[in-house]
Amino acid sequence: MNAIFAIAGTTLGEAIRRKVLLIIMMVGLTMLILTPAISSLSIRGQHDVLIQMVLGILKITSAILAVTLTVYLLPNEVERRTIYTILSKPVLRSQFLIGKYLGSVGALAIMLVMMTVVLLVAFAIQQSAWSVSQLMPIIQPAFLLLFQMALLAAVAMFFSTFSTPVINFFLTGLVFIFGTLMNPIFETYVTRESSGFMSIVARVAHYVIPNFGSLDISSGATQGGQVMRGGDLVYMTQGMIMALVYIGILLILSVLVFDNKEV
Amino acid sequence: MDGILPHCPKPLEETLDLALAIRTEALTKAYKTRTRRVDVVHKLNLEVEEGEIFGFLGPNGAGKTTTIKMLLSIIYPTSGKAEVLGKEIGNIAIHRKLSYLPEKPYYYEHMTGKEILNFYARLFNLRGDDKDKKIDELLEYVNLANAAGKPISQYSKGMQQRIGLAQSLLNDPQLLFLDEPTAGLDPIAHVEIRDLILRMREQGKTVFISSHELSDVERICDRVAILNTGRVKVQGKLDDLLRGGRVEITAEGVPQDLREKINHDGVIISQHGDRLIIDAADTIPTADFIDAIRAAKGTIVSIIPRRKRLEDLFVETIQSKDDVDGSNG
Numbered sequence: 333m334n335a336i337f338a339i340a341g342t343t344l345g346e347a348i349r350r351k352v353l354l355i356i357m358m359v360g361l362t363m364l365i366l367t368p369a370i371s372s373l374s375i376r377g378q379h380d381v382l383i384q385m386v387l388g389i390l391k392i393t394s395a396i397l398a399v400t401l402t403v404y405l406l407p408n409e410v411e412r413r414t415i416y417t418i419l420s421k422p423v424l425r426s427q428f429l430i431g432k433y434l435g436s437v438g439a440l441a442i443m444l445v446m447m448t449v450v451l452l453v454a455f456a457i458q459q460s461a462w463s464v465s466q467l468m469p470i471i472q473p474a475f476l477l478l479f480q481m482a483l484l485a486a487v488a489m490f491f492s493t494f495s496t497p498v499i500n501f502f503l504t505g506l507v508f509i510f511g512t513l514m515n516p517i518f519e520t521y522v523t524r525e526s527s528g529f530m531s532i533v534a535r536v537a538h539y540v541i542p543n544f545g546s547l548d549i550s551s552g553a554t555q556g557g558q559v560m561r562g563g564d565l566v567y568m569t570q571g572m573i574m575a576l577v578y579i580g581i582l583l584i585l586s587v588l589v590f591d592n593k594e595v
Numbered sequence: 596m597d598g599i600l601p602h603c604p605k606p607l608e609e610t611l612d613l614a615l616a617i618r619t620e621a622l623t624k625a626y627k628t629r630t631r632r633v634d635v636v637h638k639l640n641l642e643v644e645e646g647e648i649f650g651f652l653g654p655n656g657a658g659k660t661t662t663i664k665m666l667l668s669i670i671y672p673t674s675g676k677a678e679v680l681g682k683e684i685g686n687i688a689i690h691r692k693l694s695y696l697p698e699k700p701y702y703y704e705h706m707t708g709k710e711i712l713n714f715y716a717r718l719f720n721l722r723g724d725d726k727d728k729k730i731d732e733l734l735e736y737v738n739l740a741n742a743a744g745k746p747i748s749q750y751s752k753g754m755q756q757r758i759g760l761a762q763s764l765l766n767d768p769q770l771l772f773l774d775e776p777t778a779g780l781d782p783i784a785h786v787e788i789r790d791l792i793l794r795m796r797e798q799g800k801t802v803f804i805s806s807h808e809l810s811d812v813e814r815i816c817d818r819v820a821i822l823n824t825g826r827v828k829v830q831g832k833l834d835d836l837l838r839g840g841r842v843e844i845t846a847e848g849v850p851q852d853l854r855e856k857i858n859h860d861g862v863i864i865s866q867h868g869d870r871l872i873i874d875a876a877d878t879i880p881t882a883d884f885i886d887a888i889r890a891a892k893g894t895i896v897s898i899i900p901r902r903k904r905l906e907d908l909f910v911e912t913i914q915s916k917d918d919v920d921g922s923n924g
Binding site for chain 1: 693702
């Protein structure tokens with residue numbers, strides 16, 4: 333375990349110093365701070381629009397951070413030859429991979445927490461909402477967003493064991509888009525049409541592609557001004573368990589591929 | 596060339612009692628292109644004894660780094676066998692007793708020298724005071740104690756190489772793989788690294804060096820292997836490989852007609868005033884020259900046997916089209 337945490341710590345330390353990630357985060361933070369001003373122009377209920385917009389920005393920024401951080405994780409180690417000195421030590425490839433993954437998730441968590449704190453402060457000032465219950469529509473989705481991003485990082489990590497960063501970027505992006513739209517796709521092709529080729533494809537995709545939509549409670553958070561499904565602890569727990577299971581499977585697959593890979 | 600005659604090692608099973616740090620048997624690494632298979636390393640037979648400094652030489656693309664990577668299980672052989680410290684490669688337990696310094700290593704630049712050593716020490720599960728003590732000792736050993744708190748990004752090439760050597764000594768290894776350890780260093784850093792390697796041998800460690808710096812190899816290595824196109828062309832003790840070579844005879848008062856008789860293939864004659872210098876391959880019977888000069892009333896000033904330089908052997912081996920080691924053909 334010491335090796336895993338040593339690798340994770342180094343990965344985290346390096347990630348939070350990467351300029352490109354800091355730039356992405358700063359752009360995200362700027363948008364989060366500016367959003368209250370933009371949302372005040374909306375003719376809809378300002379409160380709902382503001383929450384939807386900031387959570388959307390938080391999600392997009394986090395997703396870009398997760399993918400940018402993870403797709404280069406293994407290729408950089410090989411290109412800079414740091415992997416050689418590490419693998420020449422008594423370190424299993426599985427330990428190396430898991431350490432890299434945990435380090436990147438740690439960095440993502442720090443960035444997500446920083447963005448959420450800024451968002452909460454901006455929201456509280458704009459809405460004069462300082463109580464926990466008033467901020468919960470942001471805190472809960474942001475918490476689940478961390479699981480979404482950890483899952484997305486696992487997807488990118490898996491693809492990085494056998495593809496180039498550019499291909500990985502597109503593959504991970506596709507999985508994220510399909511995974512986010514999983515619920516409406518499943519509803520269209522399976523619930524409404526119980527047979528047919530598309531129904532079979534949708535069923536297979538439903539099990540193979542992680543359902544990122546199940547971890548997104550931002551829409552429920554604003555409907556009727558109160559938390560709907562997001563407030564359901566069972567629903568959130570199920571989503572988190574689903575994410576952890578997928579992460580476990582993806583990491584096992586990554587280790588299997590990486591064990592046989594020549595670096 | 597007696598010292599470099601081919602040898603076919605015994606099967607691994609028959610030699611386990613020998614004190615060998617590395618032993619490979621027909622180790623092969625092949626890659627497939629669209630049209631053909633390319634053997635980057637072809638049926639490599641190597642024996643490295645414990646406690647020696649072994650030079651692994653060859654031109655770029657000869658397969659040196661590929662071989663090291665196979666021995667470290669960073670890449671996998673296509674066929675053949677290899678043992679490191681008596682265990683088959685792939686056994687992660689042996690990695691506790693070996694170390695590797697890659698060519699032009701990169702370290703996480705945001706870390707200081709001490710943090711880098713701390714990171715690698717944790718990979719060996721070193722903890723607490725023992726770890727801190729070891730790190731401080733190594734920083735002293737490689738003369739970086741004063742720069743321990745500086746980020747790696749501020750280190751010179753020589754300092755980076757020394758911190759690399761320090762990380763490779765954290766586990767007090769029995770066997771070190773050093774890939775081009777002196778490449779790109781200034782003369783002072785060069786000498787420092789070379790001295791550190793010699794100190795490793797004094798401590799009983801086996802050092803496996805891949806290098807293009809033939810003068811270094813000639814100075815510090817006990818045995819060498821020369822690799823070309825993935826095949827071992829020459830392998831043996833450096834003293835044996837470089838033994839003989841040429842003889843330089845200096846004489847005075849040698850008549851002109853005798854000079855013409857001496858001048859044949861393998862002999863270089865140069866005239867400096869009355870002094871004649873005969874530079875002959877040691878395969879030529881130079882005793883006949885000496886007798887002839889004395890018989891012609893000439894004077895022999897000196898007879899100096901010259902050891903072949905490693906550079907000569909290297910060039911001769913690489914340019915030779917013959918596959919010296921038949922077992923590797």
